[in-house]
Amino acid sequence: MLQSMTSLVYLNLRSCTSLTSLPKSNMKSLKTLILSGCSSLEEFQMIADNLEALYLEGTALKELPEATKDMKKLVILNMKDCTKLASVPDSLLKLQALQEVILSGCSKLQSFPDLKENIKKLRILLLDGTAINKVPQVFPSGMNGLSLLRRLSLRGNVMIQTLEDHIGQLYHLKCLDLKDCKKLISLPVLPPNLKFLDAHGCDSLTTVANPLAFLNVTDHIHSTIIFSQCNNLDEVSKSCIISYIQKKSQLMSTALNRYNLGSVMESYTGACFPGCEVPKWFRYQDYGSKIEKVLAKHRSENRFIGIALCAAVSFQDYQDQIKGFIVKCTCEFKNGSFRSFSCT
Numbered sequence: 001m002l003q004s005m006t007s008l009v010y011l012n013l014r015s016c017t018s019l020t021s022l023p024k025s026n027m028k029s030l031k032t033l034i035l036s037g038c039s040s041l042e043e044f045q046m047i048a049d050n051l052e053a054l055y056l057e058g059t060a061l062k063e064l065p066e067a068t069k070d071m072k073k074l075v076i077l078n079m080k081d082c083t084k085l086a087s088v089p090d091s092l093l094k095l096q097a098l099q100e101v102i103l104s105g106c107s108k109l110q111s112f113p114d115l116k117e118n119i120k121k122l123r124i125l126l127l128d129g130t131a132i133n134k135v136p137q138v139f140p141s142g143m144n145g146l147s148l149l150r151r152l153s154l155r156g157n158v159m160i161q162t163l164e165d166h167i168g169q170l171y172h173l174k175c176l177d178l179k180d181c182k183k184l185i186s187l188p189v190l191p192p193n194l195k196f197l198d199a200h201g202c203d204s205l206t207t208v209a210n211p212l213a214f215l216n217v218t219d220h221i222h223s224t225i226i227f228s229q230c231n232n233l234d235e236v237s238k239s240c241i242i243s244y245i246q247k248k249s250q251l252m253s254t255a256l257n258r259y260n261l262g263s264v265m266e267s268y269t270g271a272c273f274p275g276c277e278v279p280k281w282f283r284y285q286d287y288g289s290k291i292e293k294v295l296a297k298h299r300s301e302n303r304f305i306g307i308a309l310c311a312a313v314s315f316q317d318y319q320d321q322i323k324g325f326i327v328k329c330t331c332e333f334k335n336g337s338f339r340s341f342s343c344t
Helices: 066-070 090-094 165-169 235-258
Strands: 010-012 032-034 053-055 076-078 100-102 124-126 151-153 175-177 196-198 223-226 269-272 327-332 338-343
Touching: 066 090, 223 235, 235 269
Parallel strands: 010 032, 032 053, 053 076, 076 100, 100 124, 124 151, 151 175, 175 196, 196 223, 223 269
Antiparallel strands: 327 338
């Protein structure tokens, strides 16, 4: 039946749990194929040279379908929770149109090939929940092949101990997820435009680079870095994190002032890391859950851009929760106006 559907563009067979294989057929017009939740699917022979999106989440495939090597127009490959997937062939990296590769939860996957210079459009690479023991080379020496990579996730990996220095050269990387990488020992210098770093629960992490990340002198975008429950961080590394936050806050303040953007409360830098002291560069300090201070006159005038807030908190019988906690701040001005912001 499929052989006759030569004009079919979209095919959704989601959750066909009794489907064990797809017959060999040439569907030359097909652009989107959804086989998500076909938990018995072990064989895939369909030829679809014009396919742009292939969803195989939760299938029983043990290897990447041979037919994918000819899918030159493939943009999205989603094999999330393919728990029997053991390997990814080098041929995947010949697909120059690829923008998203999602292998989250492929718990038997132990390796991923180094990414070559011809796969320049990749924006998202999710390897969280895999068993890979080495981070793939994502920035070949002397190349700028992955300059568009925006998001990289290694969350929950229990094998990786270090990241390669080249990760700092991923200029467009916005999100780096290292949460619960239990054997991660150190971090190299991070990319300059990183907006979100989650290293929560990296129990073995002891050192971070100095500086923590390259800084963009015109930076006025918000960023969040999380090192909660990284209880083995040495004091030097904690100082590096504090120094990074201070410098980034100063750069953001300067940029907001230079471009006459005023006080933009959503343009914040947030950080969470283990410790029990508020850095000395926070001028106004107090104990308890509330602090009331009247700013000096010259700090209350029209050139007021924003504030930096730090809180040292502890929990009784703390349980690790996804929601975490939020620090909220409300600023009241003499003219009766209020400004509020929060940091997670």
